[in-house]
Amino acid sequence: MPIELRDVVFRYGDRVILDGFDATLREGSLVGVVGPSGVGKSTLLGLMSGELRAPRGSIRYPDLPGGPERLAATAVGWIMQTTNVFGRRSVLDNVLLPTWIGGVRRRDAAAAAREALARVGLADLAERRCASLSGGERQRVAMARALAGRAPVVLADEPTASLDRANRDQLTDLLAGAADGGVLVVVATHDPAVAARCDAMIEL
Amino acid sequence: MSERRRAPFGPLDLAREGVANVATGRWLALLLALLCGAAGFAVTATTTATADRAIREGTELDRRGRHVLRGASSVGLPGSLDLSFCDGLAAVDGVEAAGGIRRRDRVRLATGAWVRLQEATAGMVGLLGRADVTDAGTVLVGALAAERNGLRDHAWATTREPGRPPERAEVALIPETPRSARLDDSLVRVVAPTGTADECWAEVDPARKAALAVTVQNLLPEGGSGVVVDFDPALSEVDPERDLREVPRSPVTPLGGAAVGLLVGMWWYARRQEWILYRVFGLGVIRRMGIAATEWVLVGAVPLAVGAAWAVLLAEPADHLAIGLGCAAAAVAAAVSLVVVGLWGAISSRPRPSTVLKGG
Numbered sequence: 160m161p162i163e164l165r166d167v168v169f170r171y172g173d174r175v176i177l178d179g180f181d182a183t184l185r186e187g188s189l190v191g192v193v194g195p196s197g198v199g200k201s202t203l204l205g206l207m208s209g210e211l212r213a214p215r216g217s218i219r220y221p222d223l224p225g226g227p228e229r230l231a232a233t234a235v236g237w238i239m240q241t242t243n244v245f246g247r248r249s250v251l252d253n254v255l256l257p258t259w260i261g262g263v264r265r266r267d268a269a270a271a272a273r274e275a276l277a278r279v280g281l282a283d284l285a286e287r288r289c290a291s292l293s294g295g296e297r298q299r300v301a302m303a304r305a306l307a308g309r310a311p312v313v314l315a316d317e318p319t320a321s322l323d324r325a326n327r328d329q330l331t332d333l334l335a336g337a338a339d340g341g342v343l344v345v346v347a348t349h350d351p352a353v354a355a356r357c358d359a360m361i362e363l
Numbered sequence: 364m365s366e367r368r369r370a371p372f373g374p375l376d377l378a379r380e381g382v383a384n385v386a387t388g389r390w391l392a393l394l395l396a397l398l399c400g401a402a403g404f405a406v407t408a409t410t411t412a413t414a415d416r417a418i419r420e421g422t423e424l425d426r427r428g429r430h431v432l433r434g435a436s437s438v439g440l441p442g443s444l445d446l447s448f449c450d451g452l453a454a455v456d457g458v459e460a461a462g463g464i465r466r467r468d469r470v471r472l473a474t475g476a477w478v479r480l481q482e483a484t485a486g487m488v489g490l491l492g493r494a495d496v497t498d499a500g501t502v503l504v505g506a507l508a509a510e511r512n513g514l515r516d517h518a519w520a521t522t523r524e525p526g527r528p529p530e531r532a533e534v535a536l537i538p539e540t541p542r543s544a545r546l547d548d549s550l551v552r553v554v555a556p557t558g559t560a561d562e563c564w565a566e567v568d569p570a571r572k573a574a575l576a577v578t579v580q581n582l583l584p585e586g587g588s589g590v591v592v593d594f595d596p597a598l599s600e601v602d603p604e605r606d607l608r609e610v611p612r613s614p615v616t617p618l619g620g621a622a623v624g625l626l627v628g629m630w631w632y633a634r635r636q637e638w639i640l641y642r643v644f645g646l647g648v649i650r651r652m653g654i655a656a657t658e659w660v661l662v663g664a665v666p667l668a669v670g671a672a673w674a675v676l677l678a679e680p681a682d683h684l685a686i687g688l689g690c691a692a693a694a695v696a697a698a699v700s701l702v703v704v705g706l707w708g709a710i711s712s713r714p715r716p717s718t719v720l721k722g723g
Contacts, residue, residue, distance in 0.1 A: 210643075237643050245637050247387040257644040264370040288387075 160222045160234070160311035160343055161185050162207055167216035169202060176202050180216070182361055184345060186311065189338040191357035192347040198363040200347035204314045207345065208235045222311075236305020238315040243301040246290035250281060253289050253300055258308045268307070275307035276300075279333055295326025302333045305342075313337055315346040319353055331356050377650055381657025384637075388630075395630055396666040399623045399700075403670030406619035406696045408678060411689030414610045415680040421603035422681075427541040429598035430572060431490065432579055434563040437591045441466060442559035444590065448583075449563035450484045450556040455582070457568040457575050460494075462487025463560030470522040470550065478508050479549040480522070484556045490564050491546065492538040496553060502532040503551040506539045511548075522550065610688050611695075620696035624703025627663045631655065631707065652708070659704055664697050 167180040176199035184190050192200045205211035206218055223234075236257075237243075244253045254272035259265050276282045279299040284292065289300060298318050305313045315334060319327040331353050338344045338358065348354055385392045436443035442465065449463025464483040471477050485497040493503060502522070504514050514520055518534045537543045537551065567575040572594065580592045631638065641651050671693035680686055 243640075245387075245640065248383065252383070259376070260372045260641075260644045260646055262369050262371055264368045265376075267368055 160220055162312070162343065162345075163217075163219045163221060164206075165217045165219075167206065167213045167218060169199070169206060169211070169213050171202075177206075177213070177363075184343055184359070186343045187338055187341045188358040189335050189344045189346065189356060190359045190361060191354045192345060192361045192363065193349070193354055194363035196349075200363060201316050203361070203363070204316055204345060204347055207312070208237070208314055234311055236301075236308055236310035236313040238298060238301040238305065238313065238318045240317040240320050244289040244292075244297050247288060249286050250276065250289055250292070250300055251285040254303045254307050257304055261308060271307045271309075272303070275303040278306055279303045280329075293326070294321045295323070295329065298322065298326070298330050299333065302330065302337075306337065311342060313342055313344045315344065315348075317347055317349065319348065319350050327352065372646075372650070374653060377653035378657045381654045382661065384634075384654065385658055385661045388634075391630065392662050395626050395662050398626055399663045400666035400670035400673075402619040402622045402626075403667030403693055403696065404674045405670075406616050406667075406674075407671035407689040407693045408674035409615045410610055410613060410692035411675055411678040411680050411685050413613065414607060414685040414688040415678060415682065417603040417606040417610070418680075418682045418685055420601065421607070423541075424598050424601070424603065427598055428490075428564075428566075428595060430567055430569050430594070431542070432565045432567055432572075432576055432592060432594055434565075434579065434583070434590055434592040435561065437589055440589065441561045444560040444563050445584075446484050446554070446556040446558055446560040449560050449565075450486050452563060452565040452579060452582070453486055455565070455575070455578060457571045457578075459566045459568065460486055460489050461563065461565040462490055463556070463563045464551070465559055465561045467552075468524065470524050472512055472523075473521045474512055476512055478512065478522075480524070480552060481546065481549050482552045482554045485553055486556075487564060488551070488553055490566055491543050491551075492540055493535055496535045498533075499553050499555050500530075500532050501535055501553045503535045503537045503546075503553070505537050505543065505547040505549050505551075507547040508549060509534075509536055520550075607684075611691070613692070616692045616695050617699050620699025621703050623663045623667055623696065623700035624707065627659055627700065628704050628707035630662065631658075631704070655704070655708055659701065663700055663704070667693060667697055667700070 162184045164180055164182045167177050169177040180203075192203055194200055202211060206213055245256070251269065251272055254275055255265070255268040258268040258271055263271070273282065273285060276285055279302050281296060281299055281303060284296065289297060292300065301318075313334070318334070319330055322330065327350065334344050334346060335356055346353060346357070354360065434444060434449075444463060446463040446465070449461060452458050452461035455461075462484040464481055464487050467480040467482055469477045470480045483491075485499075488494070488496050488503060491503070496503065502520055504512075504520075508514070514534050514536070516534065516536050519531055520534050521529050521531045523529045532552070537546055565575075565579060576592055576594070583590055583592070638651060641654070646654075671690065675686055675689050678685075678689070680689070
């Protein structure tokens with residue numbers, strides 16, 4: 160599912176974050192958002208997801224009527240830098256939850272979650288509490304969550320910031336694999352290794 | 364990929380989610396539930412005990428005659444009133460019972476013992492707790508006199524007065540109450556309301572005490588000069604009804620409720636990132652409130668109710684009113700806790716966008 164941003168303006172008080180920003184992000188691509196800290200990478204992701212609203216300009220999903228604020232929650236899979244999961248709940252619960260909330264019967268959501276966990280290599284940890292997982296495993300749980308929900312767009316905000324090299328590479332492979340599968344993956348990152356894997360870049 | 368069947372995430376699912384959140388944090392939830400239960404116990408125990416004390420105090424004062432208006436000579440002169448006047452007060456609007464009493468000389472019983480004798484109208488006997496005794500000639504006996512002379516209910520006693528033939532009468536015991544204390548060692552003969560009286564008693568409607576005191580004073584023959592009409596001042600020094608009215612205003616109730624609300628609210632705040640995840644997953648405010656309400660019920664309301672019930676069971680209040688006030692206090696505390704957690708939820712459900720986006 161592509162995203163079109165036209166003449167987008169966004170400010171925090173007097174501070175201009177985006178001023179006449181234009182971009183077209185195509186489905187099936189891994190798009191990197193890079194730039195110094197505080198420049199507005201997370202803000203851009205927030206605008207795409209509908210969590211934030213731009214006072215000027217337009218953000219469109221041409222395949223869907225309306226802007227991002229009309230998106231179903233399952234249309235966007237979020238992978239955040241930290242606190243991605245319900246720590247006290249099982250891995251399976253974490254992965255099935257957004258799909259279940261999105262209106263899929265729980266049993267079917269659980270089946271989809273198990274499939275997604277297998278794809279990210281966490282099938283054996285389905286019943287483990289998320290709090291007992293490593294940082295890399297938690298990010299893969301978040302990735303599985305997006306896959307289980309069949310989200311056409313995945314927004315990842317510094318997903319590799321707290322990961323070691325092996326975990327970073329594993330997660331980047333998963334993001335790239337999702338993009339190859341037709342998902343639009345937008346990843347805000349400082350990591351040159353992640354940026355190097357991207358099909359397109361937005362530099363702020 | 365497998366086929367998916369649609370099913371809306373409904374109220375039962377929200378409740379299930381709330382239960383899962385409580386179950387997965389069971390030790391902390393248990394601790395919070397215990398604290399909320401303690402708050403419910405404290406609120407209800409305090410309220411029930413205070414109400415029960417006030418009600419018991421009121422009952423005891425009633426037994427002692429705080430609503431009994433007494434008329435007697437201001438200088439203790441015997442025969443200042445008429446028994447017929449005393450009995451007639453029962454007809455005054457607001458007077459629930461009335462009667463008169465007069466002292467007589469001592470009489471000798473068949474055992475040879477001398478006992479004080481008083482004569483009272485049936486109305487007076489009723490005020491002493493034997494409204495069932497109305498036959499003139501029946502002799503009532505105070506507890507001490509009965510014990511000393513071996514008299515029992517329905518026994519027959521013969522009395523001898525100087526210059527009069529012996530009289531045989533059925534005995535009725537005067538129940539031991541503070542009201543009858545002065546008659547402990549006396550015989551009281553029920554008489555028709557004729558002749559003089561030393562004292563008039565009239566039990567009045569508590570709500571009209573002051574007005575009836577004036578009314579009765581005005582009804583006295585010749586304005587009642589030399590006769591004082593008043594309630595026992597010693598029994599008016601405390602006001603249990605006022606204490607009872609103050610019970611619902613006790614600060615303990617809102618404080619207990621606020622404590623429960625804060626405990627649950629702090630628990631939610633400690634898990635604020637989870638609420639953000641729910642939001643990111645597309646759960647709107649109303650549905651998030653459904654989960655929160657389930658958690659509040661399990662961790663706050665139910666333990667509060669259990670604590671309240673335990674407090675009532677332990678307090679064993681004598682009156683349903685005390686139980687009712689205790690339960691009402693628990694309900695108010697629960698409502699206050701709901702308001703507090705509601706405010707807390709409203710605040711914490713509006714995090715800054717950066718908080719949402721960074722997931723922390």
